[in-house]
Amino acid sequence: MALRKLIAGNWKMNGTRASLAEVAAIEAAATAAGHVDVALCPPFTLIDAMMQAADTVVIGGQDCHHAVKGAHTGCVSAAMLADLGASHVIVGHSERRTDNGETDDLVRAKAEATIAAGLIAIVCVGETEAERDAGRAGVVVGDQLDGSLPPAATARQLVVAYEPVWAIGTGRTPSCDDVAEMHGMIRAKLLAILGEEGVGVRILYGGSVKPDNAAELLAIADVDGALVGGCSLTAAQFVPIIEAAATI
Numbered sequence: 001m002a003l004r005k006l007i008a009g010n011w012k013m014n015g016t017r018a019s020l021a022e023v024a025a026i027e028a029a030a031t032a033a034g035h036v037d038v039a040l041c042p043p044f045t046l047i048d049a050m051m052q053a054a055d056t057v058v059i060g061g062q063d064c065h066h067a068v069k070g071a072h073t074g075c076v077s078a079a080m081l082a083d084l085g086a087s088h089v090i091v092g093h094s095e096r097r098t099d100n101g102e103t104d105d106l107v108r109a110k111a112e113a114t115i116a117a118g119l120i121a122i123v124c125v126g127e128t129e130a131e132r133d134a135g136r137a138g139v140v141v142g143d144q145l146d147g148s149l150p151p152a153a154t155a156r157q158l159v160v161a162y163e164p165v166w167a168i169g170t171g172r173t174p175s176c177d178d179v180a181e182m183h184g185m186i187r188a189k190l191l192a193i194l195g196e197e198g199v200g201v202r203i204l205y206g207g208s209v210k211p212d213n214a215a216e217l218l219a220i221a222d223v224d225g226a227l228v229g230g231c232s233l234t235a236a237q238f239v240p241i242i243e244a245a246a247t248i
C-alpha cells in the first residue's frame with residue numbers, strides 16, 4: 001500500500017534564531033508539494049519560534065522524558081511539546097541510544113509518553129557497521145522493534161525510522177536492495193506487533209539522504225519517507241528532497 005510520504009528534518013544540536021530564515025522557503029515547498037507531509041524537528045530552543053514561522057510544515061521535538069512532569073532537571077516532557085503545538089517527537093535516535101545510554105525499554109516508555117500526550121512518536125532503529133558486517137542487521141533491528149515499539153499504538157500514532165548508524169553523517173548509504181530488504185522486514189515486524197495497524201505505519205529511511213539520492217531511495221517499496229539530518233538544515237538542500245518526494 002502506498003502511504004503518504006513524510007519528509008522529516010532532524011536539526012540535531014544545530015541552529016539558532018538566525019536559522020529560522022530557512023523556514024520560509026521550506027514552508028513554500030511543503031505547500032507546493034501538496035500530497036507530501038513535511039516536518040522539522042529543531043532543538044527545543046527553536047520550537048516555539050519555528051511554530052510561528054511554519055504552517056503547512058509541522059514541528060516535532062527530538063526527544064522527550066517518559067514522565068509528564070517532575071524533578072528531572074534539564075528534561076522536557078511530551079506534554080510540554082504538545083503545549084507548544086508540536087505534533088511529533090523523535091525517540092530512540094541512535095545518537096541518544098549511544099550518547100545517553102538509552103535502552104529499548106526507555107525508548108518504548110518515551111514513545112508511550114509521546115502518544116499519551118497526543119503526539120506521533122518517530123521511533124528510530126538501526127544497526128552499527130560491525131553488526132551489518134557480521135550479518136546481524138536484520139536481527140538487531142528486529143530486536144530493537146520488539147523492545148521499542150508500543151504494542152497498542154495505532155498507525156496514526158507511530159512512525160518508524162530505519163537509520164543504519166554507519167550511514168548517518170557519513171555520505172554512505174545502503175544499496176537499494178538492502179534498504180528494500182530491511183524495510184520489508186520492518187513492515188512484517190510491524191504487522192506481527194501491531195496487527196492490521198502495522199499496514200499504515202510509515203517507515204522512513206534515514207542516513208545521508210541528499211538531494212541527489214532522495215528520489216532513488218524514496219521510490220523503494222515500503223520507504224514511506226525520509227528522516228534527514230544535515231541536508232535538512234538549509235532550504236537549499238531540504239527543498240529538493242521534498243520535491244523528490246512529490247514526484248513519486
Ligand SMILES: O=C(CO)COP(=O)(O)O
Pocket residue numbers: 010093163167168169170171206207208209227228229230231
Ligand atoms: O541521523 C539522521 C537523521 O535523524 C541522519 O543524519 P544525516 O542525514 O546527516 O546522515
